[in-house]
Amino acid sequence: MTTATQVDAAGGVFTPEEVVGGRWKEAFRRLRRNPLAILGALLVLTFLLVAAFAPLLAPHDPNAQLQIGEVRPDYIPGSSPGFPLGVDNLGRDELSRLLYGSRQSLLVGVVSTILGLAIGMTLGCLAGAFGGRVDNVIMRITDLMLSIPGLLTAITISVILGQSLTSVMIAIAIVNVPIFARLLRGSMLSQRESDYVLAARSIGLPRRKVVLSHVLPNSVGPVIVQATLTLATAIIDAAALSFLGLGNQDDSRPEWGAMLSDAQNYLEIRPALAFYPCIAIVLAALGFTLLGEALREALDPKFRR
Amino acid sequence: MLRFVVRRLLQLIPILFGLSILLFAWLRLLPGGPASALLGERATPERVAAINRAYGLDQPIWVQYWRYLQRVIRFDFGESITDGRPVTQVLLDQFPGTVELTIAALLFATVVGIPLGYFAARRHGGALDGVSVVGSLIGITIPVFFLAFLLKYVFAVRLGWLPPSGRQDVRIDATHITNFFVLDGLLTREFDASLDAMKHLILPAIALGTIPLAIIVRITRAAVLDVVNEDYVRTAEAKGLTIAVIRRRHVLRNAMLPVVTIIGLQLGLLLSGAILTERVFAFPGIGQEIADSIFNKNYPVLQGSILFIAVLYVLINRVVDVLYGVLDPRVRVR
Numbered sequence: 001m002t003t004a005t006q007v008d009a010a011g012g013v014f015t016p017e018e019v020v021g022g023r024w025k026e027a028f029r030r031l032r033r034n035p036l037a038i039l040g041a042l043l044v045l046t047f048l049l050v051a052a053f054a055p056l057l058a059p060h061d062p063n064a065q066l067q068i069g070e071v072r073p074d075y076i077p078g079s080s081p082g083f084p085l086g087v088d089n090l091g092r093d094e095l096s097r098l099l100y101g102s103r104q105s106l107l108v109g110v111v112s113t114i115l116g117l118a119i120g121m122t123l124g125c126l127a128g129a130f131g132g133r134v135d136n137v138i139m140r141i142t143d144l145m146l147s148i149p150g151l152l153t154a155i156t157i158s159v160i161l162g163q164s165l166t167s168v169m170i171a172i173a174i175v176n177v178p179i180f181a182r183l184l185r186g187s188m189l190s191q192r193e194s195d196y197v198l199a200a201r202s203i204g205l206p207r208r209k210v211v212l213s214h215v216l217p218n219s220v221g222p223v224i225v226q227a228t229l230t231l232a233t234a235i236i237d238a239a240a241l242s243f244l245g246l247g248n249q250d251d252s253r254p255e256w257g258a259m260l261s262d263a264q265n266y267l268e269i270r271p272a273l274a275f276y277p278c279i280a281i282v283l284a285a286l287g288f289t290l291l292g293e294a295l296r297e298a299l300d301p302k303f304r305r
Numbered sequence: 306m307l308r309f310v311v312r313r314l315l316q317l318i319p320i321l322f323g324l325s326i327l328l329f330a331w332l333r334l335l336p337g338g339p340a341s342a343l344l345g346e347r348a349t350p351e352r353v354a355a356i357n358r359a360y361g362l363d364q365p366i367w368v369q370y371w372r373y374l375q376r377v378i379r380f381d382f383g384e385s386i387t388d389g390r391p392v393t394q395v396l397l398d399q400f401p402g403t404v405e406l407t408i409a410a411l412l413f414a415t416v417v418g419i420p421l422g423y424f425a426a427r428r429h430g431g432a433l434d435g436v437s438v439v440g441s442l443i444g445i446t447i448p449v450f451f452l453a454f455l456l457k458y459v460f461a462v463r464l465g466w467l468p469p470s471g472r473q474d475v476r477i478d479a480t481h482i483t484n485f486f487v488l489d490g491l492l493t494r495e496f497d498a499s500l501d502a503m504k505h506l507i508l509p510a511i512a513l514g515t516i517p518l519a520i521i522v523r524i525t526r527a528a529v530l531d532v533v534n535e536d537y538v539r540t541a542e543a544k545g546l547t548i549a550v551i552r553r554r555h556v557l558r559n560a561m562l563p564v565v566t567i568i569g570l571q572l573g574l575l576l577s578g579a580i581l582t583e584r585v586f587a588f589p590g591i592g593q594e595i596a597d598s599i600f601n602k603n604y605p606v607l608q609g610s611i612l613f614i615a616v617l618y619v620l621i622n623r624v625v626d627v628l629y630g631v632l633d634p635r636v637r638v639r
Contacts, residue, residue, distance in 0.1 A: 152615055244599055264454070
């Protein structure tokens, strides 16, 4: 964001941004001092590493029914040597399935957030930059989308698109589009009134240039915060959809929501099978939430000391 | 005032219109088209053609939309493909359960949330304040289904204090007039049936009510903190009013404005959150019906339920909006 001004440093010319270190540098400095942000970052980092190295970390093949002989209708073996978290109802190693499950959650979270961000920001930018009729049409569409509860929209879209992980990702992305669009628009509208925009206009910069290199970069803060928080809700929503029987139906690719859905039939004989995926979902979501909230505080001038 | 109400209600028309188009498009977009969705596994080319003729699916799209609109206005959403009941009947059977659950959850959230938020604000910076701030953050992050499982396991499976599933004990032979089980028990004087229905509501209501609870605590706390520093509170103090009167008439009353809006907004969200809670507790309401319909590919019921909840959500939000204007004259000016 600040690359253009940093180059000047060699020439000895200090822009105002360099004096205070730039908005993002400043925010990053404050993030490092916030213990909750550190906790969030550690959770997110663990989540990313587990997803990346699941095959190395997992003690067993997540689909091998290693202990199927031990499973009886009224008994599922718990922790035993080699199976620290026990096995599921089909005798597969629970820990390995949990570790592999992080990949699906990460995939859904990241893809649906980026997709929602791309569409939402495009719409929000069009509305914020052009105003008038374009703005009106886009805002009425977002009004309509926001007038239906997100979970219902997500269910509807994933049913229409058929049961697959892709349709869940698209569904969650679409639910988040109006949120991103409105945020960016609102943020851009408030920036448009700033003095620096007036200055940029008065030196005769074309509108495209003013919007893309002045208004937009200064408006993305709240959207980035929201995107971090959306990563958390996307992970929870994906689990919820999969818990309702939508989404990935391929049992050979473990998914936390589907594991939870399976486990509820065994709540009385082995409740841990329901709690492990729940805890995994909460930790992953909590990481992104803490990071997002801390980022919001770090970027918000009200919290600046 | 009247103008404000009428304008707000007129704004509903485009939203409802958009909703109807959305759900109409849904039927068209279903995998294999509406006919095979209706027939399910019994679909053969001849049957599909027959259905297409019978339902006018071979007509131009705008004729189809017009007919669809006419049917929706008469609450005709077709029939369930699992048992042939009209979708409207399914909704009437299931909806009272969801309403009971939603009201119970909202009661829990407000009755606990408002005092908690209020006292947290009064002891600003104290231990209770800290607990409520951290607690509400956790309450917002924890997914509904996690809490539902936890409650169900601890209080139903482990301790056996409360029933793990359903709306009423199957052994109770209760008369159902309205399908609101708690109300039915009271009306027919079968108080044990009513009490049993209430016991079935406790765990799902707490699970469903926790997110609204967390939000209500946060909003109440923030609103009270805002209000106590207002000039009119200082004036009231200067006039020599007793603390109790100031708190009741000046602080609480003004602080409640944002809280009322939030409660209204939560009511709509609870309706959709109920889908997950009902599934965990096998609680027969609309949410359970939606989950079952997804599993059975029972599209008419799924579509009817979603349209029903969506319309209800829109209407509730609009009513809250209007009520807010009634409560707070400043809103009307906008």
